[in-house]
Amino acid sequence: MTWTLADRVRGPVYEPGDDGFAAAAAGFNLSFAPRPDLVVTATSVDDVVEAVRFARSAAMRVSVQSTGHGAEAPIESGMLLSTRHLDHLRVDPDTRTATIGAGVRWKPVVDAAAAYGLAPVTGSSPAVGAVGYLLGGGIGPLARSHGFSSDYATGFTVVTGEGEVVEADADTNPDLFWALRGGKFGLGVVIEMRVRLVEVTSVYGGSFFVDTSDIERMLRGWIDWTAGADERVTTSVQVVGFPPLPEVPEPMRGKLLLGVRFAFPGDTTEGERLIAPLRAASPVYLDMIGELPATELGRIHNDPTDPIPAYVHGNMLDRVDQGLGTAFLDVVGPGAGDSPFFAGELRHLGAATGRDVPGGSAVGGRGAGFACGFVSAAPESFASEAPAAAARWDRTAAPWIADVNNPNVVSQPITAERVAACWPDDIRERLGQVRRRYDPDGITAGWWQR
Template structure:
């Protein structure tokens, strides 16, 4: 063991080490890897050494940044590479780009780009890891306006299964560049990426909160409203059952309420207010929508920062109307959160440099979330499956990799891509990872022929 640890800058842990559990556990605590070896990578060289060790011993490799996606797999054995020690951002304001290291969270990127009047295409939860989010597609607060985060990657540094550190661009290994942007960690461990930044400093954003007693009415009005708004308007709607805890504001505590989240990117305040006005006429309990710094946009969704154990399910949907509401809003016994994210806009268009992100014709993304403490796991899964099955007429059959977690995630990976793109991904996998070393993930198996 000593000979092995001398090869690394960061810690190398086994199940006997008292630091092992803390290192292997991510934000999502419903499932956690139980590897034979955890490498807390502090440098790209650490990643290379870990991958080489795994390859030499025929071990599978998993990668974890913040652990938000670890509900997708809970594996025994192998090597887990954690990247949280690799957190760094370099901003080039003249080129409007940033280089982001493997373990960096979006809040660090946002804070370091804001002084230059620039913003990344970050997610609704600022504490999520930037690299894994982007490799899975990246659907955030500015996506209808600018596209998926994966559409704005300029280059990637990645350690492939042979232990080589490669600098990948559209011109240098274009197949691998295409596959990584949408294929997540199937092709290697990304140690850093260069991304485009956009000229956004302020948005017209916030949350409109309505009584849960009017859930169907508010959802119906929201669906009609989304058909009228420009792509500068980014929004989502969620029915949320808040826990009965002192930390929750009294009007929401222990109650089901409806939240419409707004992020409008154009600078015309009068236009922004006129666009939101039809929603305000519905009568809000709480209205926080107004001009805000993009650096403060994490308050819009106000996603929990503390680690949590939850089961989630997802589907990509087409055009919705009031006929879908009985299926969508069934709430017994779960879920605690029923969310729709409005898609379309720039997400519906092919990016300037193609990537593997699929299902661009979907109109909404459905996300169902239930805390595991709220009911037995079997009841939660049954409720989620029943809702998605009832939405069959509107279900496109597509799935979105960033939201694939929980029960059945592994069997739905193909649905994140077109059949042709999945075939191409498996062929590229056969070139760069023929033994499927990177398989403790949303796995794409290497083509056999």
């Protein structure tokens, strides 16, 4: 049956065992080795249409992948549709919008917008695929000042589960437009989106680190500070154990440090005033905060740019207090012992993330005040040790964990219950109705429902 599809699409079609199959299927998380029945590398809208129609006729689920950063579960059957070659990008400075193909990463969008004194509201990593990230909402370094990244979407071009090309915006198919801003999956294959750009040319931001002995003091100081934090400031903290490897900068090599990430889209003088209480909360070991051009926002979090094996577990949190701080330190702090997680993060939300867009959106977790995440990079822990530690965290942190999570935060383990909890009941029910309308056979549900 494969040859009929290969005859209809211009991009390559791979079956298991073909040269190029593994490379075409590979994602960012090396702990998963995707084993679909087919990999289709689309080079045009027509390729996507033909691939979806073929999958529907064969009763085959479609998993869509651009960069593969979002893969949190194995793909063991069906079709993997790669959109990485749909990489067209256009910035219109007059309307302050960017038209972004499904294969584009955030970095080219950032660079193209900067030429006009504009910027997209992105995530923490410029290497992540723009479309896949935004479909889940998107929490970036400007979250409190600007909101979820999906709040800036103005339109989408989608291939539905029946293989039809449709537009979705506030006036055309508004139900689908509502769902795509946060609904993540089962809504067809997005081949293009339009996003509104903002006038941000620089921020006062970056990160500073405290040494092991000051981790608890800094964490508790940050928690207290967030209670009155300026709505224009977005911060997060991460405890990370840096490996003793030559590629790690010498001051960090082999050390357990806490990093404070800070972003204020304003002038340096005001930024220094706003950060002063944090800098005074404990001795600072390394300070890398200053004026950053918008093209360098990725330096605030310095997320990995090369594929790695990882087990990631995340939650949205209603609030954070000193009790939660104690639980967090028990997982990744200096006394955590043999915890499988080498890094743990708390992100401060609220302010603009708590305000929905006109007409509403399907973003999950909008009412949460914080988000947390833990990462293990030890493959030997992925089968049992890391999942057990994640379950212990969920039990301990239950008083703080929000009832509603977010599909970009939920991470592993992917279960039906955890996915369902990514939206409140009313949004989840409405999403189901929209999914059934635009993908009645569930063709594009992909790995989320496997």
